[in-house]
């Protein structure tokens with residue numbers, strides 16, 4: 187189904203087309219852009235509320251600034267749909283997030299208008315500052331560098347690191363703080379409260395009016411621009427004697443707050459700011475989901491709602507006639523509550539993903555024992571470590587990809603200090619449509635090389651529950667090891683998943699199917715694809731043995747000895763990078779013990795794998811059921827003469 191853009195939007199193929207329009211037409215462009223986003227996302231899916239909230243800002247930025255020469259960096263990038271549509275991707279927008287289609291995030295390879303590739307939050311200030319300083323070094327003082335960052339993304343340390351540096355430079359950097367009071371869930375923390383105070387403060391509103399009146403009198407900043415700016419600055423400072431401004435104190439000129447949906451005003455403010463040199467911040471107030479009533483009302487649900495009926499606002503759910511397996515994240519959420527009910531020391535920590543991780547189930551019933559710490563993975567890990575020093579049993583849930591941010595904290599604050607923090611890594615393996623910035627490809631490799639760390643992956647819901655139960659048991663908590671449990675996005679395989687909780691022996695795998703010729707060793711949920719592969723092979727009279735190893739660290743060495751004594755052909759399968767991961771661990775074992783076997787490793791190759799459905803990507807990388815079956819055949823028959 188092709189979505190037709192509005193008449194005006196249809197004429198905008200590049201921002202140059204937009205810039206040729208009369209300013210009076212911009213509200214219509216914004217309306218048509220908003221409608222085009224609604225039309226597309228309702229049918230093809232994707233992120234939603236965030237892009238609707240910055241429609242006016244997207245139009246105004248491309249109208250005022252000379253993109254792509256001026257550098258525009260979107261933080262996270264889930265809000266950049268309007269930007270994509272205005273910058274030459276309107277007619278491909280229906281392929282957004284589909285296999286081989288355009289990316290759901292800005293991406294340097296995709297367009298010269300995507301100044302910086304994003305997906306993880308809070309990088310925009312550092313990246314835009316880097317560009318600004320480089321422009322200066324290259325003698326270009328005219329170019330503008332703009333970072334658009336949400337109030338959620340602003341809670342991360344990296345955003346502060348960028349501001350701290352920016353304030354000590356005279357670089358041409360404009361930070362636009364897109365303040366909608368929301369992260370995916372409602373934003374949290376003291377900064378949130380500060381931004382609310384600043385927005386509602388009478389002092390600020392007075393200052394704002396004074397500043398803009400003053401700016402309004404100046405149609406163009408001529409050679410006296412510096413004088414005028416410093417007058418504006420002292421105007422602000424004088425009025426703020428009794429209320430310090432966080433951004434001003436970091437030497438960023440603060441402007442706003444302004445209504446981020448008043449496109450006329452936005453354009454004139456941005457026009458003025460364009461002529462003010464040095465690092466500055468414009469505080470814009472917007473509404474997430476703006477212009478689509480259901481999305482304005484339930485902003486968390488409409489962050490990425492899936493397909494929906496745009497007329498009724500009904501979100502489409504697949505219906506099934508038989509009971510379906512739950513999502514792993516929900517098994518985590520419910521099991522955490524179950525464990526916390528029995529063990530008063532159990533607490534939960536999430537960096538800004540209460541809904542995404544299902545930690546919100548615990549937050550609802552035990553609000554004092556579950557913590558959303560904002561988009562702050564490093565803090566989440568060290569905060570967990572601090573609690574563990576006091577004997578709390580901490581389940582710290584972080585998406586595999588975002589845990590990359592907190593690697594030093596895992597080593598320095600948890601493992602070296604022998605603290606038994608439990609890390610639950612959601613979205614491990616291919617993340618799907620979010621693409622390479624979000625694939626949880628590396629965790630098995632980066633966790634298994636850290637001392638004092640147990641690394642496990644459940645093949646199904648029951649195993650996830652048992653691993654969580656085991657991790658919080660006295661035996662583990664009185665030991666000196668952290669415990670990583672990684673599981674994928676999406677559903678498991680057990681509709682009846684509320685199984686009794688059982689202690690698992692650490693470092694023990696299990697036999698799924700005995701067989702001959704080839705031993706398939708799997709880790710985690712991808713083992714189910716090996717089960718499917720074995721079913722396919724059975725019809726050809728091939729029956730490999732299949733072992734679910736459960737633990738990458740410690741490896742089940744006793745089992746591996748048995749396997750290498752019986753099999754000279756071994757296939758390892760993991761939904762993770764083949765370099766350094768589970769298969770590598772098996773190869774290390776083989777070499778260390780002097781076994782000689784043909785080992786084939788399946789997993790994510792040493793390449794950036796783009797976006798698509800998980801199964802499409804697994805197929806591309808050769809470890810979907812067909813790929814696994816083919817690898818078994820290859821191991822069995824390659825190099826052997828077949829007599830017909």
Ligand SMILES: Cc1ncc(C[n+]2csc(CCOP(=O)(O)OP(=O)(O)O)c2C)c(N)n1
Pocket residue numbers: 236239262264265305306307335336337338339340366368369370474538539561563588591
């Ligand atoms: C490092 C990192 N952690 C978590 C996320 C998941 N995430 C994506 S968008 C988002 C909320 C961002 O909030 P904000 O910056 O205020 O933008 P809004 O969606 O409100 O427009 C989060 C937590 C991420 N992208 N990167």
